[in-house]
Amino acid sequence: MSELPPHEPCGPPPATEPSAGGSEAMLQTFLQQQGRMEKQLSRWVACRATAADLVQELFIRLWRRKDVQVEDLGQYMMRSARNLAIDHLRSQRSRLRTESALLPEQMVGAPSAVEDGHQADHDLHQVDAALRTLPERTRHVFLLNRIHGQSYSEIAGALGISASAVEKHMMRALQVCKDSIDMDSSSRNSHRKARS
Missing domain, CATH: 1.10.10.10 (Winged helix-like DNA-binding domain superfamily/Winged helix DNA-binding domain)
Incomplete structure (x- = not known):
């Protein structure tokens, strides 16, 4: 698993060009970036299926904010994807630490x-x-x-x-x-x- 770059703020960069926002621009840019984001996330999380799920989650999040206007939507998407991967890995590590600290009789499941x-x-x-x-x-x-x-x-x-x-x-x-x-x-x- 590659080292992840530092977590960057999730908020959008300052708005500059109105033409960069909107649902049409967002969808078009997402489709262009989707393969690249999945490939990058797959290297970070070491699982293609998880990477695809994270990119889908990113699409849903972006679609809810489709009118956001940023200077470079593609760069914004890649940064957001990286942040999602970091959050996923932190959550996974935290869960593993918690599970390893449990006594066998506290474990639930199979x-x-x-x-x-x-x-x-x-x-x-x-x-x-x-x-x-x-x-x-x-x-x-x-x-x-x-x-x-x-x-x-x-x-x-x-x-x-x-x-x-x-x-x-x-x-x-x-x-x-x-x-x-x-x-x-x-x-x-x-x-x-x-x-x-």
Whole structure:
């Protein structure tokens, strides 16, 4: 991200030429400057979509003040776009500082990627522990299918059992895995309720 120039006053420069104002001049100048403003803002905010949104916001602001008269409307638009980018980045930094200062229990919304990773790791251990409680043949069938990618008919041929027997072993293994995660999930929920 490029360094932004200092924030300049948002008010219009002193009026000089009446012909430079008006909705027609504003629209024409905006359309000429739009690509240039988006390109510049995109470098500053490091996101093309955000840059496009900011330029649209700028258009709305300028349209509300379309009768303002300035010496160089194009320069005025570029300066206004730069100020919008600065305001956006300041607001973003402020929000990030606020979020990083919050304790995990104060955060609102979805869990972070780190929490998701911990939860997935925990669930994997739960499933592994549940699989260890299965009879060896059932566990072997499950591992051949889910880890080694073998089909039911391949497993049946390798173990000398019917495909329907393989299916029964798989159903049993999957039910045990599901029950272990469901049980752990309900245990966590009741623990959370007890704490609150």
